[in-house]
Amino acid sequence: MSRREPPRRAGMAAAAALRALAGAAIVASVSAGSATANGAFAAGPPPAATAFRPPPETAIPAGPLGREIRLGETIFRHTGTAAPHFVGNDLRCSNCHLDGGRLAGAAPLWAAWVAFPAYRSKTHQVNTFGERLQGCFHYSMNGTPPPLGSPVLVALEAYSAWLAHGAPTGARLAGRGYPHLPKPAAAPDYARGAAVFRQHCAFCHGADGQGRRAGGQVVFPPLWGDRSYNWGAGMTSIANAAGFIKANMPLGLGGSLTDRQAWDVAAFVDGHERPQDPRFTGSVAQTRAKFHASPYSMYGLTVAGHLLGAPAPK
Ligand code: HEC
Numbered sequence: 001m002s003r004r005e006p007p008r009r010a011g012m013a014a015a016a017a018l019r020a021l022a023g024a025a026i027v028a029s030v031s032a033g034s035a036t037a038n039g040a041f042a043a044g045p046p047p048a049a050t051a052f053r054p055p056p057e058t059a060i061p062a063g064p065l066g067r068e069i070r071l072g073e074t075i076f077r078h079t080g081t082a083a084p085h086f087v088g089n090d091l092r093c094s095n096c097h098l099d100g101g102r103l104a105g106a107a108p109l110w111a112a113w114v115a116f117p118a119y120r121s122k123t124h125q126v127n128t129f130g131e132r133l134q135g136c137f138h139y140s141m142n143g144t145p146p147p148l149g150s151p152v153l154v155a156l157e158a159y160s161a162w163l164a165h166g167a168p169t170g171a172r173l174a175g176r177g178y179p180h181l182p183k184p185a186a187a188p189d190y191a192r193g194a195a196v197f198r199q200h201c202a203f204c205h206g207a208d209g210q211g212r213r214a215g216g217q218v219v220f221p222p223l224w225g226d227r228s229y230n231w232g233a234g235m236t237s238i239a240n241a242a243g244f245i246k247a248n249m250p251l252g253l254g255g256s257l258t259d260r261q262a263w264d265v266a267a268f269v270d271g272h273e274r275p276q277d278p279r280f281t282g283s284v285a286q287t288r289a290k291f292h293a294s295p296y297s298m299y300g301l302t303v304a305g306h307l308l309g310a311p312a313p314k
């Protein structure tokens, strides 16, 4: 799906929503002295150099464990074809965890493996690694999570554990997750984000953000709409999206956007409609209060004249 929005009105309504967003906490918590004279942040450092390197492909062992590791890698890179029952959109795990889950600064699997079980504020529970994988199926892949202990999860666990071979257990490894950008000096701006998008992103992801296909294959993934991640996904936090984008996008030119451009384009991407949050309570306001009570979530805000989260695309 894609909504047509009159550009001028879109800009104004979005500006109001994002001012509200900034007023809440983003701007309030900016520490003095971190902004430059014109209010922009200096470009952040490149993704942390990591001390840990996952083993090369050639080190995958022979035998049953090796087969399981390879299956996990195939599922991670070709999720929709290798695990079709559990995927509800056009994404693959490796679209957001780049280089098959190896790349530091793109939420690499090796850094995650050594960090679980862990308490997660999202679930208010200590979750196992398998449960964490289920979360990305549920939200990022807009799908049905494979059961714990099922072949798909076991293969993904084998692949993740193998990538972490030799890493210290329980350590917070450099390169984990996406980089945290300094809080923006000015509220992220949807209209400025639209301009960044046209200049730096539309070429691959399409002017309508729906990505591109060639020969029945998704070559550039959709950023919003009914084939993208749903409103429960981590990427709907503009802090996560800005960190991911700053480090990794435009693909091959990670680190080239300013922090401000990354925040603005993150607000633009996450200021569009996408599949409903699976935790939807029946009311957008109540769902925002319960699961999106964060200045980084745009769910339940009115952007470009549209209340995000309602109505949900099919
Ligand atoms: C739309 C982007 C997206 C897709 C697709 C996606 N993920 Fe994620 N994933 C995220 C985000 C965002 C996080 C949270 C990162 C953070 O907290 O810094 C995350 C976190 C994780 C983590 C925990 C990382 C850590 O260090 O704690 C694992 C493991 C993971 N994903 C596995 C998967 C698997 C397996 C798939 C495919 C079934 C998948 N992801 C698909 C965006 C995505």
Ligand code: HEC
Pocket: 091, 094, 095, 096, 098, 099, 196, 197, 200, 201, 202, 203, 204, 205, 219, 220, 221, 222, 223, 228, 229, 235, 241, 245, 249, 250, 251, 252, 257, 265, 266, 269
């Ligand atoms: C040169 C082509 C190219 C450009 C330009 C580009 N991307 Fe991407 N983007 C990709 C590809 C390819 C992937 C998936 C990466 C993979 O699977 O290895 C991706 C993945 C993503 C994802 C995670 C997956 C999803 O669908 O949500 C986001 C978010 C994203 N890009 C945002 C952006 C933004 C914002 C810009 C502009 C600042 C941008 N990209 C520019 C090619 C590009």
